[in-house]
Amino acid sequence: MSAQVLTANFTDSEQLRSIDETLPSIGFTMPVSALSPEGWTLERPEVLALMAKLRQAGKPLGEYVQGKFYYGIKTGLNEAFVIDEATRSRLIDEDPSSAEIIKPWLRGRDIRKWKAQWAGLYLISIDSSSNKEWPWSMAETEAMARPLFAEEYPAIHRHLSHWENKLRKRDDQGKFWWELRACVYWSEFERTKIVYPDIAQGAKFSWDSSKSHLGNTAYFIPTEETWLVGLLNSKVLWWFYGSITSSIRGGFVRYFSQYMEQLPIPTASDLQKAPIIELVLRILANPDSPDVPHLEAEIDRLVYELYGLTKEEIELVEGNV
Structure with missing residues (x-):
């Protein structure tokens, strides 16, 4: 029999203050052989087994989407480039x-989960001349x-000129002060995509078909696969994500691409x-419907089947999300 080590995950300082009382109830043993020099995860054996099973069911998301996790735009001066409806109407x-x-x-x-609340x-979207060929x-x-820019977009030129001094001082700018920083994936914003915040409490994956551009507090995955947003919002993947990353105060997590x-x-x-796509489309058609919890439960059921989870494994997931 291999050597065992007593292990516990303490979730708050109160547990540490009464460690003698807490350890017997939350502690568990794991083999010393699991603590490899390459790193380890201090989890119960059944958790580690389920994580391994999920990994073996297919391929990592990074491989599935070919590494296309993209960050939103850093304008360097939102007050100049980000406008409201009234300003848009005036400029047009x-x-x-x-x-x-x-x-x-x-x-x-x-x-939000499923659909953003715009x-x-x-955004006044003027790509850098290093990414797009403008008249100038x-x-x-x-x-x-500058005269070529003013001739092509006179109203935009006048608008941005109000902030010219501040715009010139930006680190994040293109070839000219009225342009946004260089970005090799500008065209991807125009595609259908899954968008998600950089920090969230729970799964917050949303489908976007409005060609929206994102700020630098959001990420996106360009894709046409609507079933994927259903999968990412499922209990299984929220449980898995919580098992590989740490939450910060209030139960929030950071959606870093490395995770x-x-x-x-x-x-x-x-x-x-197909049935997952159908359910996702029903939710997207009316994300505020009282039927959404039922539709989400049905998606979870289908996702459990895809991973081949047992009753005990489902209980493990649902007891920890």
């Missing part, structure tokens, strides 16, 4: 071409470029994905 009234570069804007705080904000992009100097990429995506046929 002054010059209809302004509409070409004004995009819906989502912040991390706007993102706050009516927009090839100009050798700002003195040559997101580890989420196990089960191998599933189109036939198996």
Whole structure:
């Protein structure tokens, strides 16, 4: 029989103050062989077994989406680039071409489970000349470029000129002061995508088909697979995520890509994905419906089947989410 070590996970300081009383009730043993030099997880054997089973069911999310976890935009001066509906309307009234570069804007705080609650904000989206060819992009100097920008988007030019001094001081800018910082994945914002906040209490994955651009308090995964948002919002993956990362005060977690990429995506046929897609679409059609909890429970049931979970494993998940 291999050597065993008594282990416990203390979740608050009160447990440590009364360790003699607490340890017998929350402690468990695990083999010393599980504590490898490469690192270890101090979890009960049944938790480790379930995590291994989930991993073996398919492939990591990072591999599934080919590493496409993208961060939102850092404008360097939101007060200039992020505008409300009234400002958008004024800019378009002054010059209809302004509409070409004004995009819906989502912040991390706007993102809810399933569907974001858009706050009516927009981004003046002027990609860096290093990413996009504008009429002024090839100009050798700002003195040559600025008249071309003013001619192409006169209303936007006047608007941004109010903040010119501050915009010039930004670290995050493109070739010219009126441009946003260089970003190799600008076109991905225009795609359908799964969006999620950088910090959240619970699963907060939302489907976006509005071509919204995101602020730097949010992440996104460009994809056309609606079933994937159902999977990410499931109890199983929330349980798994909580097992590989630590929560901060209030039960919040950070959705860092280094952890997101580890989420196990089960191998599933189109036939198996179809009912999940149907349920997700029903939720997206009316995310405030009183039927949503029932639809979520049905998604969880289908996800349990995809992973082949037993009754005991389901109880382990549901008892810890």
